[in-house]
Amino acid sequence: MPSQTRIAHVHALASADAEAQRELGRIDELVERATRSWQVERSKFVSPLVWSVAVDKAKAMADVKVVALGGHPNAERRIVVCGREESLIGVDESSTDDECGIVAMHVKGNFMFDKASHPDFLGAILGTGIERWNIGDILVGGEDGATVICLESIAEHLSSALVQVRTVPVTTRRVPWDEIRIPELRTKDVKSVEASLRVDAIASAGFGCSRSKASDAVKDGAVKMNWQVVKKRSVLVEEGATISFSGKGRLKVELIEETAKGKFVVQMKRFY
Numbered sequence: 001m002p003s004q005t006r007i008a009h010v011h012a013l014a015s016a017d018a019e020a021q022r023e024l025g026r027i028d029e030l031v032e033r034a035t036r037s038w039q040v041e042r043s044k045f046v047s048p049l050v051w052s053v054a055v056d057k058a059k060a061m062a063d064v065k066v067v068a069l070g071g072h073p074n075a076e077r078r079i080v081v082c083g084r085e086e087s088l089i090g091v092d093e094s095s096t097d098d099e100c101g102i103v104a105m106h107v108k109g110n111f112m113f114d115k116a117s118h119p120d121f122l123g124a125i126l127g128t129g130i131e132r133w134n135i136g137d138i139l140v141g142g143e144d145g146a147t148v149i150c151l152e153s154i155a156e157h158l159s160s161a162l163v164q165v166r167t168v169p170v171t172t173r174r175v176p177w178d179e180i181r182i183p184e185l186r187t188k189d190v191k192s193v194e195a196s197l198r199v200d201a202i203a204s205a206g207f208g209c210s211r212s213k214a215s216d217a218v219k220d221g222a223v224k225m226n227w228q229v230v231k232k233r234s235v236l237v238e239e240g241a242t243i244s245f246s247g248k249g250r251l252k253v254e255l256i257e258e259t260a261k262g263k264f265v266v267q268m269k270r271f272y
Contacts, residue, residue, distance in 0.1 A: 017228060023050045031082045035064055040083040042101045044133035044151070045070075048242075049227035051078045058082070067091050069100050070136050071149040072182045077136040079151070096177040102136065103152045104180045107162060108145045109170035116165050121146045128161035130154055139183060145170060147180045190251070190268040197256070197264055199225060200233040203243055206251040206268045214245075222246040237266075248272065 023046050030041040031054075046054075051068035058066035065088045070078035073094060079102060081091065096102070107121060121138050125148065136149035145165075150158065155174050162172040192205035203223055204214040217223050218233045224244045225237065237243070237253055244250035249272030257265045 020047065020049055020228075023047075024053060027054045027080050027082070030080070031058065031061070031064060031066065034083045034087075038084055038087065040081060040087050040099075042082075043080040045077045045079055045136045046133075047227050048076050048078075051080050054080050065091070067093055067095070069093060069095060069102060071096055071102055071104060071177070072137070072139075072180070074182070074185050075137050075149070077149075079136070101152050102149055103155050104175050104177055105148045105150055105155060105158050105172055106145065106175045106179070107148060107165065107170050107172050109165060109168040110143065111145065111165075111168055112143045114167050115143075116140070116146070116168065118146075120166050121148065124165040125158065125162060128157065130157070139180065141181055147175070148172075186272055188270045188272070190270055192266050192268075193259070194264050194266055197236045197238075197266075198233060199223065199230050199235045199237050199243065202237045202253065202266060202268075203245055205266065206243065206253075206270055207245050207248045209248075217245060 023043075027043055027046075027050070030043060033039070034041040055066050055068050058064055063084055064082065065085050066080060066082045067088065068078040068080055070076070070093075081088065081100065091100075118138050118140055121140065122135070125135060126132065134151045134154045138149075139147040141147065148158070158172050159174070162170065164170060190206050194201050194205060200211060200215040200218055203209075203217070204211045207214070214223070215233050218230050221229050222245060223230045225235065225241055227242070227244075239253055239256045241253045242250060243253065249270060251268045251270040253266060253268050255267040259265060
């Protein structure tokens, strides 16, 4: 019987936007090329939807290994590395050696009086002429700055070009992986009984906000399901789905059971 994660990926793939479909097509080409040439191939950084579907698809392939690497266990944006099993011995999602093609860059500055957020760091990086696909996760570290996961090929450029974030002068340098600080991922189990599986109802219960606030968030494009922006509040949530709410984190719908009275018991795990 297929896992709920696999089912969620199938539904996510069916509703993926055009860009995600193109990225998946490119990864299919990389897998084919790696299999034919016996060389290791690497993608650019892609969304959770793309790399999770790519890894899932590879499980049904013989002699092919596909690994998604993001520099830390909870990474959202990752590159996809693919090749013959013999070529990727010892490589798994926690790998960060020099052969992986990604590095960690520390952006250091005094942000005590001018705090910078994820969009601030990303905007400053893109302002140096870098394309978004070169950049993985940005781990904001408070007053001290942030750690940026990026392709090794742009590390030298960032070191010289990224000199300011907001009004704060910064220095940018490559750091060893064991020096990066991974923000602690907190979780909370949530159980709710709902009359409907509409995404605004589930988001309201899972994120602990009013139904109207959840509805407004959907309307504003701040809610994603399976890494795709939800366009209608009436979209129904299925077991295995991942829902994110801008500024509130994300949650995984782990179990849905219908009661004798036609309501739904929904068990979720919230990450924040």
